[in-house]
Amino acid sequence: MRIERPDFLTYSQGGRKVELPLPDAAAQAHSARLLERIRAAIAEAGGVISFRRYMDMALYAPGLGYYMAGQNRLGADGDFVTAPEMGSVLARVLVRVLTPLLQSEASSDGILEFGAGRGALAQQIHQCLPEVPYTILELSPDLQEQQRTALPGLRHLQQLPERWRGVMLANEVLDAMPVRVVERDAGGQLRERAVRCNGEGLEWDWMPEPYAEAIDPGLTPLLMAEWPEHYRTELHPLASAWLREIATCLQAGALILMDYGHEAGEYYHPQRQSGSLRAYYRQHWLDDPFYWPGLCDLTAHVNFSALLEAAPDLGLEVQFYGNLARFLVEHGLAEVYAELTAGLDTQGLLVLNNEIKRLTLPQEMGESFKVLILHKRASA
Incomplete structure (x- = not known):
């Protein structure tokens, strides 16, 4: 959700914050x-x-x-920039992962995204998979309104459904x-x-x-x-408790978690x-x-060891776990890049290359941003 290398760092113990813009009245x-x-x-x-x-x-x-x-x-x-706000590379690679997951009869409910922000990721995925039902679960009233305006054809929820068969997607939810x-x-x-x-x-x-x-x-x-x-x-x-609740709701399908974090x-x-x-x-x-x-967002990195350790007891199988750079490369970044460069002028190519650098370089999102895909089989 937040780019790792910001413009300015200030310290709380006697640090000066005069460089920061003051909020209005x-x-x-x-x-x-x-x-x-x-x-x-x-x-x-x-x-x-x-x-x-x-x-x-x-x-x-x-x-x-x-x-x-x-x-x-x-x-x-605003206060921070998310990966989907930078461009469509992440969404395009996710589509390649989502497509086989959604082809099963056990995925009849489609995609459920948690905390979709302004809806950039939802919009990009829905454009590629317009026939797949897409639902957003959002707690923020004003973000709900923004999402309904930008994505009028999508379903919106304010609480977790009792059961879900399909894919659940959480992009930088746990760190908040x-x-x-x-x-x-x-x-x-x-x-x-x-x-x-x-x-x-x-x-x-x-x-x-x-x-x-x-x-x-x-x-x-x-x-x-x-x-x-x-x-x-x-x-x-709360992150471990949330995973237990999600595992109970998910009857069959997959949960894709993307967030800043480390192993223990x-x-x-x-x-x-x-x-x-x-x-x-x-x-x-x-x-x-x-x-x-x-007026400030507060975040803390995720302890992925806790999620990986809890998953088997919750009936969840680890399908993939690794940093964002590895996830993108292993799931079709080269093919997505070839598709996106078609017809681009020099300026467009520069923007695309910069987006990929921010997603893959270790000092940007490539190393500390992790992807965890958990699969749950339909019960017999």
């Missing part, structure tokens, strides 16, 4: 209303709330959260799920980070008790023993001591998640 007022709601939640909780609760409010508070209000988010004039933030304190104990008011705004604090809930699969005591003091990272209980050994490596939590604002990424609440 209406946006500032919107953020202030959300901040007051967060302050009320903190006061009601006795002085602190978990970061997970803060992230949930910052992104999904009705009418005020980043994804639940009406500001522009995607594209060059609220996470728990944990850190080793000065005594070496793992504790959960919290959020408190500091008079003017919000800042980090600690939850009162040591962290005692389940740790992500793949995060071993050996890895944790190597963490230095003040090592901070994220845990993803890399995700929780001792050298990755500040975690992956980021805020995105006007094509910049920040390590300050409290900057203009409601």
Whole structure:
């Protein structure tokens, strides 16, 4: 959903943000209303709330959260750019993967896409597969409206259906799920980070008790023993819970997950001591998640080990797992490139080549962006 190498990096600890454009008066007022709601939640909780609760409010508070209000988010004039917003290469390769999956009688419901943004990926796939039923499940009211305007022929849902036979598609959905933030304190104990008011705004604090809930699969005591003091990272209980719910709904077909993330050994490596939590604002990424609440997107990379470990017990078979560059190359990038270059002038070819570079180069999306395809067979 977000390009890895942004224009500018700012730090929360005494960092200057004067280079960032200020939101207009209406946006500032919107953020202030959300901040007051967060302050009320903190006061009601006795002085602190978990970061997970803060992230949930910052992104999904009705009418005020980043994804639940009406500001522009995607594209060059928004806060971040997604792969489908750059062009149609990803969609064209996905079509080559989707076509055989959808030819089975077990795929009668067609495609269900979660969190489709402005509908760019849906539009590109639907243009190539116009006969395949396409459904979008979207929680954001204003994005629902944008999708209905751009894609009037598609079906829209606001909650997961009881059963689905076909393909489910989630492009950068899991990285926007609220996470728990944990850190080793000065005594070496793992504790959960919290959020408190500091008079003017919000800042980090600690939850009162040591962290005692389940740790992500793949995060071993050996890895944790190597963490230095003040090592901070994220845990993803909602992602694993979401996968269990999806597996129950999916009667037959496939689930395609595309997101930024790592396997546990890399995700929780001792050298990755500040975690992956980021805020995105006007094509910049920040390590300050409290900057203009409601006006910044908040994301954390996905622990794919947890999903890979859970899949077999949920009746899901791993059909493919790898980085985006490998996925594209192995599933027809060369053929798609030949199709797209036909008739292009020099400028068009330059734009296409730049798109492919951003999708495949290791320093762009090619390495840290992963694709996971899980298959579920129809029960006998």
